[in-house]
Amino acid sequence: MNAWDEQEWHNEALSGVPRRDRRSGTFRSYVTDPLVGHPLVLDIETERLLAQAELAVRGAANLGRDLPAISRFLLRSEAIASSRIEGIAPSARQVALAELGQSETVRGISAPAQLVANNMTLVRDATTRLARAESVNAEAIVDLHAGLLAEEPLHHGLRTVQNWIGGSDRHPLDADFVPPAPQRVRPALQDLVGYMNGASHSAIVQAALVHAQFETIHPFTDGNGRVGRALIHTVLTRRGLTPDALLPISLVLSTLRESYVEHLQGYREQAEDTAGRNRWVRFFADVAILASEQAAKLADEIAEVRTAWDERLTVSRSQRGAQRALRSDSATAVVLADLVGTPVLTTETVQRIHGVSRIAALRALEELQSADILSVRSIGAGKHAFVAGDVLDLITWAERRLASTRFDTRQSPPRGGSPARPQS
Numbered sequence: 001m002n003a004w005d006e007q008e009w010h011n012e013a014l015s016g017v018p019r020r021d022r023r024s025g026t027f028r029s030y031v032t033d034p035l036v037g038h039p040l041v042l043d044i045e046t047e048r049l050l051a052q053a054e055l056a057v058r059g060a061a062n063l064g065r066d067l068p069a070i071s072r073f074l075l076r077s078e079a080i081a082s083s084r085i086e087g088i089a090p091s092a093r094q095v096a097l098a099e100l101g102q103s104e105t106v107r108g109i110s111a112p113a114q115l116v117a118n119n120m121t122l123v124r125d126a127t128t129r130l131a132r133a134e135s136v137n138a139e140a141i142v143d144l145h146a147g148l149l150a151e152e153p154l155h156h157g158l159r160t161v162q163n164w165i166g167g168s169d170r171h172p173l174d175a176d177f178v179p180p181a182p183q184r185v186r187p188a189l190q191d192l193v194g195y196m197n198g199a200s201h202s203a204i205v206q207a208a209l210v211h212a213q214f215e216t217i218h219p220f221t222d223g224n225g226r227v228g229r230a231l232i233h234t235v236l237t238r239r240g241l242t243p244d245a246l247l248p249i250s251l252v253l254s255t256l257r258e259s260y261v262e263h264l265q266g267y268r269e270q271a272e273d274t275a276g277r278n279r280w281v282r283f284f285a286d287v288a289i290l291a292s293e294q295a296a297k298l299a300d301e302i303a304e305v306r307t308a309w310d311e312r313l314t315v316s317r318s319q320r321g322a323q324r325a326l327r328s329d330s331a332t333a334v335v336l337a338d339l340v341g342t343p344v345l346t347t348e349t350v351q352r353i354h355g356v357s358r359i360a361a362l363r364a365l366e367e368l369q370s371a372d373i374l375s376v377r378s379i380g381a382g383k384h385a386f387v388a389g390d391v392l393d394l395i396t397w398a399e400r401r402l403a404s405t406r407f408d409t410r411q412s413p414p415r416g417g418s419p420a421r422p423q424s
Helices: 044-060 067-083 091-101 111-132 138-148 182-196 204-215 224-238 249-255 259-270 275-319 330-338 347-354 358-370 388-402
Strands: 001-010 025-031 375-380 384-387
Touching: 001 044, 044 204, 067 091, 067 111, 067 204, 067 275, 067 388, 091 111, 091 375, 091 384, 091 388, 111 138, 138 182, 138 224, 182 204, 182 224, 182 249, 182 384, 204 224, 204 259, 204 275, 224 249, 249 259, 259 275, 259 358, 275 330, 275 358, 275 388, 330 358, 347 358, 358 384
Parallel strands: none
Antiparallel strands: 001 025, 375 384
16 A cells, blocks of 8 residues: 655765766655455456456366477577677577587587576576475575576675665666565565465466565675566466476566566555555456467477477488388487487487487488488587477567567568567
8 A cells, every 4th residue: 555664865876977866865665455355356357457467367277288488489589688698698598409418418518698598597497396295484495596596696695785676776766666675575575475375366366466565675796586486387387287398488478578577566565455556467367368379379389399290201211211100119219209309319319208229319310310300510529419490480480579579570570689689
């Protein structure tokens, strides 16, 4: 209900900075309403939209095994943001090779690609641990943050200083928003995790409120956005709505960032009739529907790629005089079944993942190469990787589409920072 603490800011910067950055004075920091036990009255329009969103998310979570397998690559954009990479971001192909390099020696991997691949692993592992925990406490959120900012220890732990958003870097007097005072952070976070451990609202409402409340508390000196986005997926997974697939909700929020900020600010400026929260929940439900639609489109595109693969393999085997159909337990069939989730392979990878002999692994990869399903790339002296370019191109096109404000690059170009077009 719009409660604020009034505080005094004493600026010690007396010289060497512009006059506007040397100001001292009174400012107001936000006091969050509790989530636990706090009434939430949703209007009919919001309830209707939530029903549509839940149906859409449940449908997207059951689109087959390929979507969960490929969805980790949708963490690439999040990992790039976490890596503070400037300039041209590494492509999906470069990141996939770097991911392979985490378990095998791969020559020629760029430092940015290695950093993104490592951060993809960190984001996935940290979120998975929290989603599988029996219950969540404040320290689990602190650990999640430390996992996502593994190489930035100076920012680990709950903040003990005042932070703010917008305005001057030197003082909060002109800030767009000032989160709660440091002494209010832990109690607010404990209320947040208490709400996460309950089920008083639907999963989508809970994810919406958890994200907005976390971003309002802003409990860390850096990395709040990354943690806040990870909590969305954590809530949806813990509530069983998305047990495997990772919906691209974070990417949709990033693309619609102006509307996102506007609705988040409305959440904070709510009146007693909770109109701000209703608008925020409606916006979040819309985002969930958009993310589900994009996931369904990606699943359809994967199915088209698989159909093309089957046709190529059938033609290739026929041209080589194969008399029998491909056995479902053959190394070739096993590799092909998992290829969407493992688009860069070596014989060692196939042996390790599928438990087949080196000869069987090599024959499978060469058969898929001869069918124009895999291409070969040198990754070291006498060593080669087999690459499913169709999958990596599909990921890139999906990222570009998700970066378009119309979710169609023919109608609006992708926003800055999106990957370049695949080279055919």
